Amino acid sequence: MLDKPASALRIRERLIESERLMEETGCYDGITELHLRNQDPLKFETLHTKLRAYCVSAREMARRISASPGVREVGEMVVAIYTPEGDAIALSNGIMVHVHTMSRFIKWMIRNGYEENPCIRDGDIFANNDAFIGTVQVPDVMDVVPIFHSGKLVGWAGAVCHELEAGGITPGGDVALAQERFTEGLFVCAEKVGENDEIRRDYVIRCERNLRMPIYWVLDEKAKVASCIDMRESVKALIDEIGLDYWMQVSKEFIEEGRRAQLARTRQLTVPGIYRGHTFYGHVTAGKPGYQPLGDPDWLYNMPIEMEITTDGKIIMDFEGTQPWGYHSMNCTPAGMDGGMFVTLTQHMNFEGLVNDGAWMATELKLPHGTWTNPDNEMVATATSWALLLPAYGVFQRLLSRSFIGRGFVEEAFVGQVNSPMIEMGGTSQYGKLFGMAHFECAAAGSGALAIKDGLDTAYVGWNPESDMGNIEIWEQNMPMLYIGRSIVPNSGGAGKYRGGCSFVSTWLVSKTDHLRLVTSEHSSRVFDNGGMCGGYPAPTCQKHRAVRDSNIFELAEKRAPLAHHTGTNPHRSELELRLQGEHVTMEGPYITAPHKTGDVFTHSYNGGGGYGDVLERDPLKTAMDVENGYLTKEAAEGIFGIMLDEDEDGYPVANLEATKRHRAEMRANRLAKAKPVSEWIASERVRVEKADFAPEVKKMYASAIKLSSRFTKEFSDFWNVDAKSIFMPGAKP
Known part of the structure; x- marks a missing residue:
């Protein structure tokens, strides 16, 4: 014994x-x-x-x-x-x-x-x-x-x-x-x-x-x-x-x-081999108050991931080529990376409940020293490490899903978890007391699609497989804001044969406080970190924040006039601008600004998941239902999915199958007309690479990866047939 x-x-x-x-x-x-x-x-x-x-x-x-x-x-x-x-x-x-x-x-x-x-x-x-x-x-x-x-x-x-x-x-x-x-x-x-x-x-x-x-x-x-x-x-x-x-x-x-059991399940569900995936995370903070001048105001993180599945069923994840740690709150530690692997395995492969550390022992993580995955300085901040963990392990889920499909287990494929911003707040509560809290309705974002059906709408988050947004009344007891709206964000799920799950937007009235600080975290911008799969589109990146300071909402309410309960679908003028007077604020990226007070209105949107499969194979009848229920706009149905909609006698959308067939034929012909051989595309892009014709954040991203990883440098140089160091780090020793 x-x-x-x-x-x-x-x-x-x-x-x-x-x-x-x-x-x-x-x-x-x-x-x-x-x-x-x-x-x-x-x-x-x-x-x-x-x-x-x-x-x-x-x-x-x-x-x-x-x-x-x-x-x-x-x-x-x-x-x-x-x-x-x-x-x-x-x-x-x-x-x-x-x-x-x-x-x-x-x-x-x-x-x-x-x-x-x-x-x-x-x-x-x-x-x-x-x-x-x-x-x-x-x-x-x-x-x-x-x-x-x-x-x-x-x-x-x-x-x-x-x-x-x-x-x-x-x-x-x-x-x-x-x-x-x-x-x-x-x-x-x-x-x-x-x-x-x-x-x-x-x-x-x-x-x-x-x-x-x-x-x-x-x-x-x-x-x-x-x-x-x-x-x-x-x-x-x-x-x-x-x-x-x-x-x-x-x-x-x-x-x-x-x-x-983990090794056996991997052998059963997957095909041994090496799989590669990629995602990015963009952070936009230039000019925003509160940031110390330690790191770059705007930056872009590159997350290349290589997954190896051995013949005995071991899963090895390698993060070689990713960025160094930075002066921000999104760094992670090996413990956090282990946790991300464990929670992904427990919901994606070990869902019968009798799982334990044995599953983790059947895996291996290769975390390059000095990167955000394994900092060489224990004084770095890790307070919002999920910002990079979620997109990284979303890639892992897509890599696993590729292998499931390769083995024939199509029903197990899942486009994966999503990164979605959350709200932090503090100041003076509605009870006149000091308070601070995070709002956890973010635990109900949209999920990625599956290979056999649409993703979950407003019901998924990577870190907690039993997602729940909580009750509005309970949140209102704990913060000086009242909900005046909570609704689906149309088109927020990535398009595909099966669309990603949609997210939602909340609209609040700041109430009974003269000082409410609102800050958002885990907030990616300008890049698509929630990717699609097998031709599916990525989910849209984070929505912009909209607020109205010193609004006239109380006067409107007294008159029983219509109020703004969401931002609407008009890209040129939001519902807030149409219905409310006051100082209108639109902000990209993390929301960091002066405190709010009673009478201000604030909106915050969460993220949807990526899509699966060709958008032109989407079921027209399901799409008509999506438009009817507010998950999709009519313009997106026609422009992205190629589905033509009419209205029935009651004004509800119905799919015009003949018109859809003709329109999709035109879209496919247009695809072929615009298509070019990969070799031509690589040749044209190589000219850009040689000149480093990229945005400043992209150049910094490549330079930092090249400085840290000789393997990434060699692979980049070999693929593009260039000297990566001389392009991105001129003057550096070879």
Whole structure:
């Protein structure tokens, strides 16, 4: 039994031994045979299901304790059970990205001698939100408690909540203006924050004095601790039932089974080989207030991704050629990259629920040192790392989907997750108190299309597979803004045979406050980071923000005159401009400006997903329904999809199939007339490349990638038959 050699070792030695056995045998903890599974498969599966049930039950209980609408309404929480060495055995639903980041946190404490100082005892509570130790970003605060039985450490229980306020330079959790670690907010760096199952008073005081809305953080701490204690007691009761020796063995067999299951599933669903994909992220901040002059005001990130699937089913992701870290809040750490991989696997390949760290062990990430994926400076900011994580792992999903299609599993193909901006806010609440929060209705963007149907409308986000926008009434209780509209954004889903899911726009009236700061984060601009697939179009990039300061909305309401409830579809004049008087503001990119006050009107749009397949193969009848329901405009139906619409006697759109057939024939002929051989296109583009005839941001993007990666430099030079260094870095040594 595995616990016999382990029982004589200290926890750090156990961890080192476990990793050595994995390296030597290729199997988790050296488990080459699943003895307990083979002896009694029914008992084995029953126990695994029980552990999953413990986690799900503990999470649901904790959600009822939480004060945060992010946790209660949107479900921004996950819990898990770990081995003594910190490997996840079972987990709940929710923000599964953090299951493996918690594993990193536990292992970090073990490696740094916490067994000796500050000691690991029964009833202790440890917390962390440092991404370089093990989390994704500052608002992702995790708590873990050790599980002891018969005087031995037999596991850990952990929980994570995404906090709506982190005490950073801007209010909210995803601190958009942070350019260094020192402006991100309250850090809890692998600290012992409680003993004897009780959170320490001095820790609570620190939270109260460093956060704009400490009630969210502190009550979420209590919710997390309650869930951890619940799981701990359930595991102890289970050990009483099955015996300590059996537990120590079976918990590790669960993980090894998870590793083998991931490899087997990859072999079943995919075709071995090397796949390449690409996306970009643009950030526009020139001239906006609040940014320190540390980094470029406008910049473009290049994300080339190479995925290798080996014949044994291992997935290897390589980010060679991407950009260096920067003075912005969108950097990521290896822990965050691991988390992105884990949450993508759990929703795209391991959706039966009995997944654990074994799935992650069947993968490998190659994260070049010094890039945004693996900074060589631990003082960089990571507060909005999802800005780059989401488009990157959207590419991963499209690469996997290519392989699914190659194997014939067309129904498994998914164009993938999307990057979508979110709102952070703070100032004086409608109750006259200091407040700060993130608005999590962003957890219901549009998804990418599938190869067999349209994407989900307003119902998907990459980091939480169970997306939920929350109830309007709850959000209104927590912020000094009232909804005057929430509606679908037409044409926001990428076009294709199957369109991407559409997003929505919210319109608010600022109410009962003289000071409301609004800031948006994870806000890409000018490039299409939510790509399409197999001929499908990418989703449109982020919409511009529109606001009206000192509006006459109260006068209009008193007269019972029509109000503006959305921005409308007129590209030249919005509904706000048509119906409201006041100072009209239109802003591209992140919304960072002077505070708002009562009577101002503000709109914010989220993003849709990319499309799948040729737009000229779109079903005309479905398109007519989309136009009727506001998902698509008539102009887009005709101009993009080639579908001609008439109106029936009631004024509803109906597809004219004969006219559609003729129009599509014309569009196909026009395609052929405009088409040119790839060789000609490359020759014409090569002239631009030789002259570096690009926008300044594009030139900087290539120069930084070439400076950092010799492989990228060689591949770029070979493809275009140029000397990339001399073009983008004149004067640099060869």
